[in-house]
Amino acid sequence: MNRLAVHDERLPLYQRLRDDLLRRIADGEWGPGDAIPTEAELNQGYGMATGTVRKAIDMLVAEGVLTRSQGKGTYVRRPDFTSSLFRFFRFKTKSGEAVQPTGRVLGRSVRKPPVEVRQALGLDESEPEAIFLSRLRLIDDQPVLAEDIWLPRARFEPLVELKLKDFGDLLYPLYESVCKQLVASARERLTVEVAGKALVERLGIEAGSPVIAVQRVAFNFAGAPIEWRCTRGSAAGFQYEVDIR
Amino acid sequence: MNRLAVHDERLPLYQRLRDDLLRRIADGEWGPGDAIPTEAELNQGYGMATGTVRKAIDMLVAEGVLTRSQGKGTYVRRPDFTSSLFRFFRFKTKSGEAVQPTGRVLGRSVRKPPVEVRQALGLDESEPEAIFLSRLRLIDDQPVLAEDIWLPRARFEPLVELKLKDFGDLLYPLYESVCKQLVASARERLTVEVAGKALVERLGIEAGSPVIAVQRVAFNFAGAPIEWRCTRGSAAGFQYEVDIR
DNA sequence: CAGTGGTCTAGACCACATG
DNA sequence: ATGTGGTCTAGACCACTGT
Numbered sequence: 001m002n003r004l005a006v007h008d009e010r011l012p013l014y015q016r017l018r019d020d021l022l023r024r025i026a027d028g029e030w031g032p033g034d035a036i037p038t039e040a041e042l043n044q045g046y047g048m049a050t051g052t053v054r055k056a057i058d059m060l061v062a063e064g065v066l067t068r069s070q071g072k073g074t075y076v077r078r079p080d081f082t083s084s085l086f087r088f089f090r091f092k093t094k095s096g097e098a099v100q101p102t103g104r105v106l107g108r109s110v111r112k113p114p115v116e117v118r119q120a121l122g123l124d125e126s127e128p129e130a131i132f133l134s135r136l137r138l139i140d141d142q143p144v145l146a147e148d149i150w151l152p153r154a155r156f157e158p159l160v161e162l163k164l165k166d167f168g169d170l171l172y173p174l175y176e177s178v179c180k181q182l183v184a185s186a187r188e189r190l191t192v193e194v195a196g197k198a199l200v201e202r203l204g205i206e207a208g209s210p211v212i213a214v215q216r217v218a219f220n221f222a223g224a225p226i227e228w229r230c231t232r233g234s235a236a237g238f239q240y241e242v243d244i245r
Numbered sequence: 246m247n248r249l250a251v252h253d254e255r256l257p258l259y260q261r262l263r264d265d266l267l268r269r270i271a272d273g274e275w276g277p278g279d280a281i282p283t284e285a286e287l288n289q290g291y292g293m294a295t296g297t298v299r300k301a302i303d304m305l306v307a308e309g310v311l312t313r314s315q316g317k318g319t320y321v322r323r324p325d326f327t328s329s330l331f332r333f334f335r336f337k338t339k340s341g342e343a344v345q346p347t348g349r350v351l352g353r354s355v356r357k358p359p360v361e362v363r364q365a366l367g368l369d370e371s372e373p374e375a376i377f378l379s380r381l382r383l384i385d386d387q388p389v390l391a392e393d394i395w396l397p398r399a400r401f402e403p404l405v406e407l408k409l410k411d412f413g414d415l416l417y418p419l420y421e422s423v424c425k426q427l428v429a430s431a432r433e434r435l436t437v438e439v440a441g442k443a444l445v446e447r448l449g450i451e452a453g454s455p456v457i458a459v460q461r462v463a464f465n466f467a468g469a470p471i472e473w474r475c476t477r478g479s480a481a482g483f484q485y486e487v488d489i490r
Numbered sequence: 491c492a493g494t495g496g497t498c499t500a501g502a503c504c505a506c507a508t509g
Numbered sequence: 510a511t512g513t514g515g516t517c518t519a520g521a522c523c524a525c526t527g528t
Contacts, residue, residue, distance in 0.1 A: 012497060038513065049499040051296065054515090064490030070514045071506035079490050185490040192437055192455045192480035210437045210455035210480065235437035235455065240485075245309035245324050245430040257516060283494065294518040299496090315495045316526035 002045040013048060017056035022065065025076055026222040032078035032182065036066065039074075064185070065221075081172075085188050085214045086145075088240045089233055094140055101137035101144055105167040108133050110153065110160060117150045117228045120217050131156055135171075136202065137231075145233040146202045155181050155226055175227075184221040190214050192235060199232060210235035247290040258293060262301035267310065270321055271467040277323035277427065281311065284319075309430070310466075326417075330433050330459045331390075333485045334478055339385055346382035346389055350412040353378050355398065355405060362395045362473045365462050376401055380416075381447065382476075390478040391447045400426050400471055420472075429466040435459050437480060444477055455480035 005023060007016040021036065030036055037045065042053045057074060060066040067077045093099050113123070113130045123130065130150050137145035149171075151159065158178045168174060175181040193211045200207045212235045218227040250268060252261040266281065275281055282290065287298045302319060305311040312322045338344050358368070358375045368375065375395050382390035394416075396404065403423045413419060420426040438456045445452045457480045463472040 014497080040513085043500095050501080052498060055497090057514095068514065069507085071508080072513060074514075077490075081489060084489055085487065185488065187486065187488050190485040190487075192457065192483055194455060208453065210439060212437065238437055240435040241432065242330065242435075243430065243432050244326060244329055245322075259516080285494085288519095295520080297517060300516090302495095313495065314526085315524070316493080318494060 002042075004046070014052050014055040014059070017042075017046060017048065017053065018059045021056060021060060022221070025065065026220070030076050032076050034076050035073040036076065079184060081186070084186070084216075085190055085240065086231065088238055089145070089212070090237055090239065091139055091144060099139060101139050103167070103169045103171065104136050104138060105164050106134045106136055108159075108164065113150045113228075120228050121150065121152050121225050123152060127152065127154060129153055131159055133167075137233075143203050145231050146199060147229055147231045149227065149229040151227055155179060181226050182220055183218045183226065186216050186218040188214050188216045190240075193232070195234075203232075203234065205234050212238050247287075249291070259297050259300040259304070262287075262291060262293065262298065263304045266301060266305060267466070270310065271465070275321050277321050279321050280318040281321065324429060326431070329431075329461075330435055330485065331476065333483055334390070334457070335482055335484065336384055336389060344384060346384045348412070348414045348416065349381050349383060350409050351379045351381055353404075353409065358395045358473075365473050366395065366397055366470050368397060372397065372399060374398055376404055378412075382478075388448050390476050391444060392474055392476045395473040397471065400424060426471050427465055428463045428471065431461050431463040433459050433461045435485075438477070440479075448477075448479065450479050457483050 004016050004020050007019060011019075024030065025036075036042075039050060039053050039057070042048070043050055046053070057066060057068070061068060064077060064079065066074055068074050091099055091101060109132045110129050111132060112128050113121070113132070117123075117130070121130070130153055133147075133149040133151070135147040135149060136143045137147065153160070156175070156179050159174075162178070172183050175183065191213050193213050195203075195205050195207055195209050195211050197207070199205065199211060205211075211232050213230060213232045215230045216228070217225050218229075220226050249261050249265050252264060256264075269275065270281075281287075284295060284298050284302070287293070288295055291298070302311060302313070306313060309324065310322060311319055313319050336344055336346060354377050355374050356377060357373050358366070358377070362368075362375070366375070375398055378392075378394040378396070380392040380394060381388045382392065398405070401420070401424050404419075407423070417428050420428065436458050438458050440448075440450050440452055440454050440456045442452070444450065444456060450456075456477050458475060458477045460475045461473070462470050463474075465471050
């Protein structure tokens with residue numbers, strides 16, 4: 001018989017169950033790709049009706065934390081970031097096929113981040129320094145995006161000594177395998193800038209041309225911020241679509 | 246005893262009920278602000294269990310078609326467009342308060358629209374001409390946005406003769422009162438351009454500076470496109486935020 | 491107070507996936 | 510054949526709204 005952890009008694013049962021399941025995921029009881037207990041097990045374990053359990057799971061599915069497969073089970077979702085704003089840069093190879101850019105870390109340092117980053121990452125006086133990465137994203141070996149990344153040192157200590165060439169194409173799998181840091185969600189902010197000297201050099205675009213800047217803060221399952229990054233690329237060909245009601 | 250209109254028997258009951266309710270809304274049986282029948286009435290009228298009716302209503306609420314008020318009833322939502330991309334132009338008056346721009350129609354003509362617009366509005370050979378509006382949005386009498394608008398003539402005939410000064414600040418209420426055309430949803434596409442001569446004149450911005458272009462197609466409750474518009478404004482200060490998982 | 495939507499129960503049966 | 514999630518029933522009781 002499972003028991004709900006401390007919760008506000010005034011909240012609906014399904015809400016409390018949703019919170020409890022999310023807590024167990026954040027605690028690492030089930031990781032991405034794992035199946036959570038079946039609905040029948042949750043019914044009996046928590047002593048609730050099927051409809052109540054389903055509603056709690058519905059919420060977590062709607063939030064993108066879980067996915068259901070009829071006949072198989074309910075799984076903790078491994079977030080892919082195909083919904084990221086980057087996918088609206090419509091990158092193509094020379095031959096015209098759509099493609100994901102590769103990644104290359106150019107530089108790394110450990111120093112005090114700007115106030116904006118400190119606040120976004122929730123760093124206090126006890127943790128003055130963070131890891132800074134300068135990174136390029138390329139297609140056909142041509143740079144298309146420039147990234148500035150800040151990571152809290154306490155969580156990402158192993159990256160301080162890692163050789164730059166061992167960072168590989170994708171950072172989030174590296175965070176998981178080397179630092180046990182899982183990205184569960186993110187918030188992105190898009191603005192438009194004008195290409196300055198630094199960007200002209202890094203991306204080889206014209207000075208004064210419009211640039212899309214996407215600033216992202218990534219969070220783990222517990223809702224704590226674990227990464228700050230800003231990605232910049234030419235606004236030419238950028239296109240974002242949204243449905244409203 | 247109500248009956249579901251023709252529907253695919255293989256679809257779940259709640260799905261068929263949802264389709265039927267949406268059809269009745271599109272048919273004008275209930276307009277924006279009206280209450281739909283109570284859950285008990287729907288239970289009995291359609292001969293379904295409460296849970297099934299609730300699930301159908303849940304879907305329409307999630308889609309933004311209905312809103313629920315505990316103790317009062319369930320209502321057809323009057324869409325406001327506070328979720329439009331325009332809200333990310335952070336407009337302020339000279340005194341610094343956030344504000345909605347006013348509107349002014351500068352010109353109107355009836356002519357053949359470009360292919361892109363014809364396709365978006367689903368116009369065929371039987372309807373070669375459409376209404377074109379050129380419009381400015383202003384704050385403190387300073388132009389901040391320039392709009393090009395196309396309307397299918399068959400739906401908006403009364404606007405051909407309306408005096409320009411009688412168009413007023415907001416178009417959608419005008420569409421409803423004068424043309425009986427209700428906007429239920431829309432799709433917006435955001436791109437970045439560089440200010441050309443025409444826009445420099447209309448908005449008084451610098452040539453070559455970045456410009457946000459938002460192209461919108463608006464739909465009625467039946468899902469038919471009824472308006473095409475493209476709005477352009479300076480990219481300075483534009484900021485868009487999104488959560489991803 | 492009566493009427494509304496919100497929560498919750500305790501099942502039955504169906505559709506799909508896997509061995 | 511077994512176990513999973515998906516659909517649906519037929520209610521009971523609660524919380525909120527307006528008269």
